[in-house]
Amino acid sequence: VSGEILFGFAGAAVIGIGLFGLVTNADALRKLLAFNLIGSGVFLIFGVVARRAAAAGLGGDPVPQAMVITAIVVAFAATAMAIALLNRLFDRTGGATLTDGTEDGGDA
Amino acid sequence: MPHTAIPLAATTAGGYLLVAAVMLPVAGILLSLLCGGRHVERTAVLILPLNLAIALFVLISVWQGGEPLIYVVGGWSPPLGVALRGDGLSAVMMVTTAAVACAIAVYALADFLTPAGTIEARSSYVFWPLLLGVCGAMNLVCVGGDLFTLYVAMELLTFAAVPMVSLDGRAETLRAALRYLLFAIVGSILYLLGIALLYGSYGTLDIARLSRLVQPDFATISTLALMTTGLLAKTALFPLHLWLPPAHAGAPAAASAALSALVVKGSFFLVIRLWFDVMPALPGHDGALLLGVLGAAAIIFGGIMALRQPRLKLLVAYSTVAQIGYLFLIFPLAWNAQSGRLESGAALAGGMLQVMSHATAKAGMFMAAGTIYAAFGHDRVDQLAGAGRALPISVLAFVCGGCTLIGLPFGGAFLAKSLLLESPAASEQWWWDWIMFAGSMLTSAYVIVVMTRTLTPARMSQAACASVPRYQQMAALVLALSSLLLSLAAFGVLGIIQIGRPDEAYVVAVTPLSSDAFSIAAILKAFNPVVLGTALAIGHMWRERALAIAADDMASSGKPSHARLALLDRADHALRQWPVGSTSLLFLAIAFGAAMFAAH
Numbered sequence: 001v002s003g004e005i006l007f008g009f010a011g012a013a014v015i016g017i018g019l020f021g022l023v024t025n026a027d028a029l030r031k032l033l034a035f036n037l038i039g040s041g042v043f044l045i046f047g048v049v050a051r052r053a054a055a056a057g058l059g060g061d062p063v064p065q066a067m068v069i070t071a072i073v074v075a076f077a078a079t080a081m082a083i084a085l086l087n088r089l090f091d092r093t094g095g096a097t098l099t100d101g102t103e104d105g106g107d108a
Numbered sequence: 109m110p111h112t113a114i115p116l117a118a119t120t121a122g123g124y125l126l127v128a129a130v131m132l133p134v135a136g137i138l139l140s141l142l143c144g145g146r147h148v149e150r151t152a153v154l155i156l157p158l159n160l161a162i163a164l165f166v167l168i169s170v171w172q173g174g175e176p177l178i179y180v181v182g183g184w185s186p187p188l189g190v191a192l193r194g195d196g197l198s199a200v201m202m203v204t205t206a207a208v209a210c211a212i213a214v215y216a217l218a219d220f221l222t223p224a225g226t227i228e229a230r231s232s233y234v235f236w237p238l239l240l241g242v243c244g245a246m247n248l249v250c251v252g253g254d255l256f257t258l259y260v261a262m263e264l265l266t267f268a269a270v271p272m273v274s275l276d277g278r279a280e281t282l283r284a285a286l287r288y289l290l291f292a293i294v295g296s297i298l299y300l301l302g303i304a305l306l307y308g309s310y311g312t313l314d315i316a317r318l319s320r321l322v323q324p325d326f327a328t329i330s331t332l333a334l335m336t337t338g339l340l341a342k343t344a345l346f347p348l349h350l351w352l353p354p355a356h357a358g359a360p361a362a363a364s365a366a367l368s369a370l371v372v373k374g375s376f377f378l379v380i381r382l383w384f385d386v387m388p389a390l391p392g393h394d395g396a397l398l399l400g401v402l403g404a405a406a407i408i409f410g411g412i413m414a415l416r417q418p419r420l421k422l423l424v425a426y427s428t429v430a431q432i433g434y435l436f437l438i439f440p441l442a443w444n445a446q447s448g449r450l451e452s453g454a455a456l457a458g459g460m461l462q463v464m465s466h467a468t469a470k471a472g473m474f475m476a477a478g479t480i481y482a483a484f485g486h487d488r489v490d491q492l493a494g495a496g497r498a499l500p501i502s503v504l505a506f507v508c509g510g511c512t513l514i515g516l517p518f519g520g521a522f523l524a525k526s527l528l529l530e531s532p533a534a535s536e537q538w539w540w541d542w543i544m545f546a547g548s549m550l551t552s553a554y555v556i557v558v559m560t561r562t563l564t565p566a567r568m569s570q571a572a573c574a575s576v577p578r579y580q581q582m583a584a585l586v587l588a589l590s591s592l593l594l595s596l597a598a599f600g601v602l603g604i605i606q607i608g609r610p611d612e613a614y615v616v617a618v619t620p621l622s623s624d625a626f627s628i629a630a631i632l633k634a635f636n637p638v639v640l641g642t643a644l645a646i647g648h649m650w651r652e653r654a655l656a657i658a659a660d661d662m663a664s665s666g667k668p669s670h671a672r673l674a675l676l677d678r679a680d681h682a683l684r685q686w687p688v689g690s691t692s693l694l695f696l697a698i699a700f701g702a703a704m705f706a707a708h
Contacts, residue, residue: 015301022294023690031290031686035297042301049308063188064307067256071300074263078293081267085274085286092279098287098686 008048014041028089028096032082039075043068116185117193117253117316122169123179126192126251129162129202133244137237144233146222152236156213159243160206167199167604176608178253186254186314193253193316195608197460201377204464205246208369208471208587209239215475215583216362218576231275235363241268242366249374255303255313255335255386258378259296262342266292269371272363273355284354291351291689295341295375298697302335318386324708332387333701336399339382341693342375345436346406348696349429350689356425361478364421368428369471373463376435383439384456385609389449391439392707395700396450400440402696404543406433411550413680415557415648420477420487423554424470430547431466431513434521435459437540441531452609455534457602458527465520465594469509472588476506479580480562483573489558490652494566498573501581503562508588510555514638515548517631520594526630527602545637552641557648 014037021034050064090096136155140148169177176195185191194202216239220232245268248261266289274285307313309327322328344352352372356364383391391399410430417423438459444451479502480495481487496503512519525544534540590597682688 019694023687023694026686028286028290035290035293038294038297042297042304045301045304049304052308061311064304067303067307070256070260074260075293075297077267078263078289081270082286082289082293085270085282085289088274088277089279089282089286092277092282098283098290 004048004051007044007051011041011044011048014038014044016041026097028082028086028098031098032079032086036075036079039071043072046071117178117180117191117314118185119180119183120173120175120178122166122173122177123192125162125166125169126177126179126194129159129166129194129247129251130192130244132159132162133240133247136240137244140237140240148233148236149217149221152213152240153217155240156206156210156243159247160203160210163199163202163206163247166194167203170194170196170199170607171604174607186317187312190257191253191314191316192251192257193608194251196604196606197377197380197608198250200460200464200605201250201373202247204467205243205250205370205373207590208467209243209366211583211587212362212365212369212471212475213239215365215478215580218580219360219362219478231277231360234271235275235360238268238272238363239366242272242370246370246374249377253315255306255315255318255382258381259299259303262299262375262378263296265371265374266296266342269367272367273359275360275363278358280354281358284351284358287686288351288355291348292342294690294693295338298334298338298341298693300338302331302338305331305334315381315385319388322387322390324390324704326705328387328390329704329708330701332382332390332395332704333697335382336379336700337693337697339375339379340402340696343372343379343432344429345402345432346409346429347402347683347692348689349406349410350684350686352429353422353425353684356428356474357419357421361421361474361481364425364478365471365474368425368474369467372428372432373467376432376463380456380459384442384450384452388451390704391443391450392448392704393440393443393445394703394707396439396443398700398703399436400540403433403436403439404540406430406436407543407547408433408550409676409680411547411554412676415550415554415644416674416677418488418490420480420489420492420558421474423489423558424473424477427473427513427551427554428466428470430551431462431470434462434466434524434544434547437528437543438462440537441528441533441540443533445533452606453531454527455531457605458524458531460605461520461527461594461598461602462524464598465512465524465591468587468591468594469512469519469521472505472584472586472591473509475580475584475587476502476509479576479584480506483576485574489561490656492558492561493564494573495562496564497566499576499581501578501585502576503559505581505584505588506562507555507559508585508592510551510558512588512591512594514552514555514634514641515544516592516634516638517626518595519592520598522634523595523598548637549641549644552638553644553648556638556642556645560645560649 018034018038022031025031046064046068050060086096136151140151176193179192181190220235222232245261245264252258252261270285270289273288274281305327310321341348356368407430410426414423414426417426438455442450442455479499483499512521515521515525529541
């Protein structure tokens with residue numbers, strides 16, 4: 001098994017674990033962590049793509065690497081915003097789950 | 109190498125307009141951060157009309173030149189560099205966005221203005237840069253020429269939209285914003301995964317190049333399935349609408365208008381780009397049909413749920429869920445079985461017209477609902493008696509917007525529906541006509557319910573309501589009226605959306621609308637759903653009344669009055685649970701993959 005394929009499978013596995021966590025965890029912070037896990041898996045796959053699509057003689061294709069850096073910044077910004085919202089929510093309610101039993105029929 | 113066969117893109121004469129369209133709102137945001145205080149709203153009020161002017165310039169240059177504007181960033185042509193491309197679709201979308209944003213800004217002046225001598229509040233400081241952010245991100249969504257730029261644009265749009273939900277900082281809006289953000293970023297990570305796979309297969313993400321390279325192989329099909337599902341999560345197509353009602357109903361009215369009218373259209377626009385521009389032959393009939401079926405379910409389900417909502421803003425939010433459904437009917441209707449691909453013809457034109465008409469009508473309706481909320485201090489639909497007298501302009505705006513959504517002449521949706529049904533596929537797939545009829549019927553039912561409630565004279569005991577600035581109501585009315593006259597205005601310019609389609613061989617001319625579109629028979633036919641809708645509305649109000657009396661009886665007899673959750677409410681409640689929503693996201697990705705794979 002070549003290194004790229006191994007990395008590809010590792011990326012897929014990390015994405016799978018992240019998706020599982022995302023669906024099953026009720027807690028918003030855990031959901032956010034699961035999202036970051038999926039993100040890491042996707043970034044790993046970008047790395048594999050950079051290796052596979054590399055032109056002969058180059059160590060890696062720089063375009064996917066540039067995209068990964070941008071994507072990491074985006075994921076970081078998303079995480080920061082979610083944490084800020086979570087913090088504020090915790091301050092207001094003393095809890096940080098997305099389930100609520102108030103009006104609107106509890107849009108959990 | 110197939111790359112050599114594709115000519116390199118070059119900057120065209122008006123290409124700098126595209127850069128200006130993206131940079132101007134961004135410059136506005138930076139300027140707001142620098143100046144702060146009351147300069148923030150001044151900056152926005154200055155930038156937004158300029159933004160509209162640029163969008164109009166883009167429209168005019170595309171229209172006159174007859175070909176798309178292209179700007180090659182930094183002189184590096186794709187596949188190495190990135191190009192901005194403004195075609196007919198982008199131009200139409202940009203003008204719609206910019207115009208609606210201007211109206212929203214006029215409305216928001218009353219809510220988010222810091223009067224002289226007062227200390228600025230957080231929400232009034234933050235709202236304006238966010239509105240500029242939505243405009244800038246929408247412009248980038250419209251002109252982005254490669255899929256990664258579009259990913260960044262979509263993320264910018266989400267990051268501008270999420271804080272708008274929780275501007276007032278109440279716990280329930282924070283929760284709604286968090287749900288929105290989490291679901292949206294899951295959608296975008298699926299899109300990003302698709303990008304990685306696509307780049308791995310073809311070595312480019314430029315839309316014009318990809319459209320000539322794509323092959324129906326396993327990797328490409330999974331890519332399309334992943335990206336489409338991710339975009340659907342952001343567009344809140346049924347059954348992925350879990351975040352939309354609380355977010356759109358909880359936000360301040362001006363923000364709701366921007367979210368409902370503009371933000372969901374951004375990710376929808378990317379679906380169009382992906383399906384029509386990048387991979388028109390890939391989805392197969394089944395893939396297109398699956399999108400159409402989801403759209404049809406959204407129309408019916410959203411319509412019924414809107415009718416059942418106790419609060420006006422929730423009603424309008426569910427109406428958005430239903431109206432998003434109409435947009436997805438264009439996919440099966442644009443599918444041509446002979447050529448085996450999606451064709452850019454009447455169905456696409458109708459879809460874009462529907463986007464424009466919904467954007468203007470829905471923004472107007474949310475603003476009208478906002479003024480009613482401001483005046484009454486609540487927006488319970490069954491306690492709106494007297495609103496017609498207190499806020500005649502707002503109620504008129506709401507009803508005009510509603511008439512557009514029903515598809516009454518001469519609203520945008522009226523023409524959009526006849527265009528959708530004019531496409532060749534419509535003659536075989538008669539059921540879409542029935543779905544649209546049922547949707548119009550439900551829409552007219554909830555519009556009539558609101559109209560009846562607001563036009564009921566107020567009881568003497570009712571407290572006097574707060575005053576609402578007249579220009580706020582006028583902003584809502586102007587938007588609603590323009591949506592109601594849209595099909596007359598759009599009559600001559602519909603052909604513009606076909607400028608710059610990537611594969612010109614498959615562009616079907618939008619016939620200059622056979623005269624029957626505006627014939628007496630067609631106009632009368634548009635009123636048919638209203639008749640049934642009126643009956644439905646009467647039945648609904650009668651039932652509400654019976655339920656209310658029963659609840660009163662139970663309360664007076666000392667028994668606890670239990671809330672009666674009907675089957676549909678339960679279904680909606682279940683669908684909007686996080687595990688169900690996220691599972692259906694994954695399930696849809698598999699379903700799309702399977703449908704497309706079966707086609708090849």
